[in-house]
Amino acid sequence: MKQLELSELTALLRECAGEDEGVDLDGDVLDIPFTDLGYDSLAMLQTTGRIERxxxxxxxxxIDGAGTPRAYLDAVNRALAAREAA
Structure with a gap:
């Protein structure tokens, strides 16, 4: 089963919305809120659309309540697992 990994999520975030110069997405960002990483709801909407496609x-x-990369990855990977099980 394919799962979305943190490295893939950060690459998508960079592609869809760029990267704040003061944020190191390669660091330990799993539990940092997206807003603290410089990503607003529009950036997350773009990223979510890309993942869906x-x-x-x-x-x-x-997915709306997933305010950190960890919570977001968990929600995406649950959806991927449910799709595989169907």
Whole structure:
């Protein structure tokens, strides 16, 4: 089963919304809120749309409450696992 990894998420964030010069996305960012990383709701919407398209998965409203990379990855990977199980 394919899972979204942190390195893939940070690459997508950079592609979809750029990167704040003061933030090191290669560091330990799993539990840092997206807003502290410089990503607003529009950036997350763009990233989510890209993941839905690239991974052929529908992400429900649970993704809206995912305020950190860890929570976001958990939500995406749950959706990917559910798709595989169907």
């Amino acid at each position: 690239d991974y052929e998965v529908t992400l429900d409203e649970a």
